Amino acid sequence: MKVTVDKDLCTGCELCCDALPDVFAMDGGTAVTKVDEVPAELADAVKDAAVNCPVEAIKVS
Template sequence: MRVIVDKELCIGAGQCVVTAPDVFDQDDDGIVELLTDSPAEGDRDAVKEAEHVCPARVISVEN
């Protein structure tokens, strides 16, 4: 799995951080920070959920 985020379009809602805190964080301005673009298999469900709940749709997951 590979995770891609578009920081330019992030609105700072933080749903990704709540859903998958081992993969996502936010910078001082609230913009998404990707902690790893290749998360562990155990994070798959959380990452897919983060992709789904992101209101700005800035997260994409490639299998």
């Protein structure tokens, strides 16, 4: 599973970074992903982060 953050949508609330610091980090006021491929054991948590993002900026595929 892959994960990306749409920087045009991200408001920099840091919710995803707080929940999953191994996957998301802040960079210049928006979140970025630290991994290209989500480790299998974090897949469900990343899906939750995508659902919980207030502006739906996190895309999983």
